[in-house]
Amino acid sequence: xxxxxxxxxxxxxxxxxxxxxxxxxxxxxxxxxxxxxxxxxxxxxxxxxxxxxxxxxxxxxxxxxxxxxxxxxxxxxxxxxxxxxxxxxxxxxxxxxxxxxxxxxxxxxxx
Amino acid sequence: xxxxxxxxxxxxxxxxxxxxxxxxxxxxxxxxxxxxxxxxxxxxxxxxxxxxxxxxxxxxxxxxxxxxxxxxxxxxxxxxxxxxxxxxxxxxxxxxxxxxxxxxxxxxxxxxx
Numbered sequence: 001x002x003x004x005x006x007x008x009x010x011x012x013x014x015x016x017x018x019x020x021x022x023x024x025x026x027x028x029x030x031x032x033x034x035x036x037x038x039x040x041x042x043x044x045x046x047x048x049x050x051x052x053x054x055x056x057x058x059x060x061x062x063x064x065x066x067x068x069x070x071x072x073x074x075x076x077x078x079x080x081x082x083x084x085x086x087x088x089x090x091x092x093x094x095x096x097x098x099x100x101x102x103x104x105x106x107x108x109x110x111x
Numbered sequence: 112x113x114x115x116x117x118x119x120x121x122x123x124x125x126x127x128x129x130x131x132x133x134x135x136x137x138x139x140x141x142x143x144x145x146x147x148x149x150x151x152x153x154x155x156x157x158x159x160x161x162x163x164x165x166x167x168x169x170x171x172x173x174x175x176x177x178x179x180x181x182x183x184x185x186x187x188x189x190x191x192x193x194x195x196x197x198x199x200x201x202x203x204x205x206x207x208x209x210x211x212x213x214x215x216x217x218x219x220x221x222x223x224x
Contacts (some may be wrong), residue, residue, distance in 0.1 A: 004153070009151075034212050036215075041217070042217055042218075043115070043202055043204075043215030043216050043217050043218050044154070044202075044215045045214075045215070046212040046213070046214065049212055089153050089154070091153075097167070098144075098156045098159060098167055099156070099213065101153030101154045101155070102153050103151065103152055103153050104151075104152075104153055
């Protein structure tokens with residue numbers, strides 16, 4: 001059973017606009033969440049994280065929002081750039097146990 | 112600082128043959144992971160090591176898969192015998208501890224024919 005879900009397989013956004021990638025989870029014990037970015041033929045690279053004691057974490061153009069009551073997190077990229085085109089995975093863990101990954105969302109930023 | 116190094120990058124083998132993958136984690140990282148990634152899916156954990164101890168191997172198909180991390184540094188993952196359904200990308204990752212972000216290698220793409 002998929003504990004972390006990314007229901008949008010793909011997303012296209014104009015350069016300069018905001019990209020919003022969504023992720024839902026089912027396990028209320030998850031307390032640490034991450035976003036990874038993956039280019040073709042490369043391994044995932046860490047992007048940003050958030051712990052359950054926060055509801056927002058910002059790093060430059062990237063902001064992650066966590067809504068614990070809805071079991072939902074989102075990644076905002078603003079402004080979007082063509083180099084942001086990649087597959088984005090969200091992942092979650094409970095108390096230092098294994099990370100569970102979503103199926104990914106392929107983002108295309110159109111110049 | 113060097114990242115996680117995996118070899119080989121690509122491997123094509125016939126079914127029923129053995130295959131091995133190697134991973135060298137980032138220096139000083141105690142936690143090492145092997146993940147399996149099928150096309151269109153996210154990475155799925157196969158095994159997690161804390162130093163040389165396998166602390167979570169519940170998802171490792173032990174009838175054909177084995178792994179070791181001697182001396183708590185580099186690690187090998189073996190499949191014997193390989194099946195057609197084992198075709199996937201095998202990712203190695205490491206982290207300083209078990210509850211921080213993991214750093215991934217480039218992966219080994221296995222094709223079983």
